[in-house]
Amino acid sequence: MTSPGIFDRTQMRRALARASETLPATDFLIRHAADELADRLGGIRRDFERVADVGAHHGVMARTLSARFPGLAPVSLAPALPLAEACPKPAVVADVEALPLKEGAFDLITSALSLHLANDLPGALIQIRRALRPDGLFLAALLGGDTLIELRQTFMQAETETAGGVSPRVFPTADLRDMGGLLQRAGFALPVADAEQLTVTYADALALMRDLKAMGAANPLAARSRRFMRRDTLLRAAAIYAERFSGDNGRVRATFEIIYLCGWSPHESQQQPAKPGSATARLADALKAKR
Template identity: 50%
Template structure:
């Protein structure tokens, strides 16, 4: 993810090529998208209002859309993706569109969802502003993207291996966002009632190569603009695998891969929404009302660990 003033982080054309090449087998490697889709549908199920016009932005092959169409409170769901090969697998209304340039009129949508697409957007603030403008007042944004702890083991392995073998490092794993940054971006984009939370999912593989192969088949191989264009040598790849195994392998010989899932919920402003109190305006302390003594508990953790196995 990048701010307005930073350089281009992702080669979007390369990302489209990778996703188009991987489209044929995408459904066989969508475990992460399936997990996220289940979670987003669960979150949507507790919302009582209806959404006549919805958009799945970065729709991949339409898995999330198919799940959302089963909801009684959701009407038409439009799939939008920049990969033509993936978009052709979607089953509903489809629009070939990039997440950074939305072709939707102002106040034309009631709901925008996105599963694992925003982490590859260069101008996420700009995308969020476009979404907020496309939503009708009191419209909902519900999206999950990968967070900063994602693939931390793979990042470490490549860093050590390249330092030893090449005497320097090149960007190989994307610089994903963190929870606090995402919350601030929602506020800057003009959303109301923003809520951001994160969950850490740990998946295990037979080997580092098995993980790398799956990332490629997911269309999520290295698409960083600053990547080296020359092929990885066998020696460098072997050393990266050795570092991964030596540092992170579990007692049964498998290797873990971390995926941090950051979910954002936010609303387009509407006069009916509850307004937050001005800081310091409270007339009574909650501790007094409860008859308790107030104690500082420090920073609240924002991650919950889960484990999965990939064979």
């Protein structure tokens, strides 16, 4: 029997479809990531004609690219029909783990805050690399390991106190230290991975949870409890959050870590690492070190 994986992607698509009307009012993280990716693309002196955006949500990345780079019309690959309908055209429904992309068809592929929910991230990266032409560019943003760390700690304590045990509620996220290696394993050349942390404040923990629901970020874990959260657990979680993670103004903070990825489809024109033993100078001489 095949393992269902960490994420229940059917549940995830349903949650995103339900949130298609509320997502535009709560998409600040996606807009931030899209702007950052567009900034990075602006620093690259070359033209990109065929562009695809993987995990397109409701088209933020496509609109950002079209506004910043007139003439670009990215193909948006959204995870659910209501989201694809909200994207600028062309747009299709597609899962990040089964991308309907022709090999070598694109100059540029982007993804803004979708790939962290792939059960097989290496497999998704391989599909993306194969869909790029030689010397094609991949730019992506995904949530990192410190995302919602406050909420994770709060739920663990609240459920331990009120229910005598802990159930999975906050999904695991990528680790920056692993991402460069994953890009290399997927066949990308010149891989780069870096991260930033954003702190967002809310009136209270319940406001944060409402925002997450409006984003379509309902619990997507395959091992999640199918029962509704107990009222006493929810109220205790809100109290713990306020005790541990509130500022002087009474508002609570939430951390979001965003990891940015950059990789190129291999091409002979790219800079290549020197072969072992091919150096013509000693490191000690270059550093002017004493023997």
